[in-house]
Amino acid sequence: MEPTERTPRTVGTARAARAERVARAQAVPAGDPGLFGPASVTWQLHSDPVMWIAGIRALYLQALHPRAVRGVMENSDFRRDAWGRLRRTADFVGTTTYGTTEAAERAGARVRAIHRKLSATDPDTGERFPVDAPDLLLWVHCAEIDSYLHVLRRSGFPLTDAQADRYIAEHRTSARLVGLDPAAVPADRAALAAYFEAVRPELAVGADARAVDDFLRRPPTHPLLVPARAVLWRRVAHLAYAALPPYAHELYGRAAPAPAVVTRRLRTTGALLRRVPAQVRWRLPPRHVLRAVARLGPETRPAPYAARR
Template identity: 45%
Template sequence: MIERVRGLASSAIFARVAGPEGAGRRDRIHGTPGPRRFSPADPIWRVHADPSMFVGGIRALLLQSLHPLAMAGVDQHSGFRGDPWGRLQRTSGFIAETTFATTAHADRAIVAVRRIHERVTGETEDGLAYAASDPHLLRWVHVAEIDSFLRAHDRYGARPLTPPERDVYVAQTAVTARLLGARDVPQSVAELDEVIAAYRPELRTTPAARAAARFLLVHPPVPLAVRAPYGLLAAAAVGLLPRWARLPLRLPWLPLTEATAVRAGGVAVTRAIGWAMTPPSRS
């Protein structure tokens, strides 16, 4: 009975995150022989295979939205409100390809995304021009994402990284960022912190950013049956945001609650996802 419940939960989670083509993509990513950039012993593999990525992903979207040019590109081109699960599936597929797949498959995925970026251009409501291929914007999206994944793994990961492993993780994720077109990508945690601090003068709230936060946190695109566990993931993600990022998005800062109830809820839901996604042991 327990294994049947595990199987049903695993199938439901995988279907949402990976989409209808997920099974075939998974087999190709993990089953294709050939050289790979990273191995199961690498920090990037450990972080990107951990359920804490669910928390990190929500935090990354909230943090990324504070750059008005990056948010304008997402708001005007990604269709995340009309097809949020499709965007999640494309993003998770790209992370899986560039982390676990052969180098050839990873490079193919990177080329495909670069071609999409070349078509994503426009203007903000203030008349500022943006392009998704802009190395400066690419670096912002990267550092906001990697900082979020790393902090979520530090807090909720099954096996947190040591300080040297955290630096290796930042350096390993920089490989894909550079291939996508970002420049001056951080190679250590200290450099990551410095780069994020340097972007702060450019960050501000916009109607699109606030709407995205409401969409993710108040009106999430999830069935009623999973609203409660999603709420725990979302609360855990907000709890990992720095104070300076919350006021622009009109998000609360509740240090006592976040240190107790929110943290306990985040641990519970990520452990439950990890249990559901782990194949049963065989004697």
Template identity: 50%
Template sequence: MDPDDDLGLFGPGSVSWRVHASPIMLVAGLRSLYLQALHPRAIAGVAQNSSYRADPMGRLGRTSEYVVTVLYGTTAQAEAAARRVRRRHAAMRATDPLTGEEFRLDDPELLRWVHVAEVESFLTTALRAGLPLTPAEADGYYAEQRRAAALIGLDPATVPGTVAEVADYYAEIRPELRITPDAASTFAFLSAPPIPTPGTSLLGGLPLRLLVNLGPPRLLYTGIAGLAVSLLPPWARRLYGLPGLPTTDLTAALSTRALNLALTQLPRRLYTSPHHKAALARAARLGIPTPA
């Protein structure tokens, strides 16, 4: 296939392109990290194998690069990125903090948890920001994202593919989730990490120098982190010892809409990743309309 004709795993007509078009995805990415940390083995695997404390923005940048490559890259680019991730995971081991048992980071149960927590964070944040999706389209997003799950080695049939299936999955796995020392440490770190140097790009391509220019970076980041936490499911907030009240959900939705509205007033070139720009250019050459 001519690379100029390859719109990747999803394409302009997908729900996935609509969900990920907004710069509010930077909040969604942070929300997913808070949520993933509640799984004892998942966070132990990160703590024992990752350099996120020494280079937090570097790790976030690499994760962001992978996400946008899978979303907007050609099929070959997405598959190549996934092969690199699978090779890294296959070589990594960690020790369960509760049982002392050694486990592999490419254990399907862990991969499924990370995948579901990530895509549910993306969809929930987009909906709270005001993206108009029908229930069928919301289900369609989860079904589409099974393609991303397959790339990392999961059987798509074992991955929740609808809103109801994601809710059932959370209900099933919640007894396994808890605050461990690694989770508490990660929560504190995510809430107040070292401020990176200007020029670093966050999820979705939004340059940090732009955030710095908007005001004191620490105060701004604290607000974004607080919003990400408030967007967590009530049961997840309660696990962190925070209020799980319905009023928090309402406040989070209003704040997310306000932030999304402010960010989308910026020129799109400031928050559109290179992979997204390349995909839009390929679609334009083919005469295929793209989401506004």
């Protein structure tokens, strides 16, 4: 009798083939995998298009710390070069996630060198402070990681609680790159939630936070692009703002839709963005993912199913 689909021999062969595919995907690539590598949650999560919404949420959240946002306003032309700052942040995240170990370490050293030279004036006390003070670096880091994780999970990206904890722990590496002691950085969801609870009394909305809010709601653009800003950007910025925690809405003084409505909109937006083929999305500059896959092999392409595995 020849083996059919239901014979033990064929079933065993199919299982072996599946196991081999999983092993290949989880194997250490021949090239330099960088600081995170294809086996990390970070590798799969940071290629998702909803990361742009998460990045805007992070800006809204970071602006709530008076000293952190003063450091930005006093040492950069945020109002004129906000787009440049957003691009540089995205490039840093892409380099540290998908670049070689050398490129990631070099990017971190560059950021530390810049921050080491800068200081700012406290808007309330007039005290000068270094922008690389550990408490400020920790706030910026936690606001970013919380925003990335919160928006992607809420938009339908499949991650278990254990994988979410693993993602937070992985980013003690990115915290080290900007000058933090990894041991002092939250390593799971419980520690991250405790950190936000402890820092909330320090948060406030002053003139600098209002300036960030104004920019994100009405960024300067060419007159011909004003209609597109009203139709597209304003909706994205509103969704990022709506995804903030309730205490942030209270501080900004602007209400947000009900949580269930926000979740539904995030899921709809995520589903639409993910229908754009990854190869098309990844061709947009600076093409970090495509370069990483070319370096390590096609089996390392980021994908939600890989995060589940």
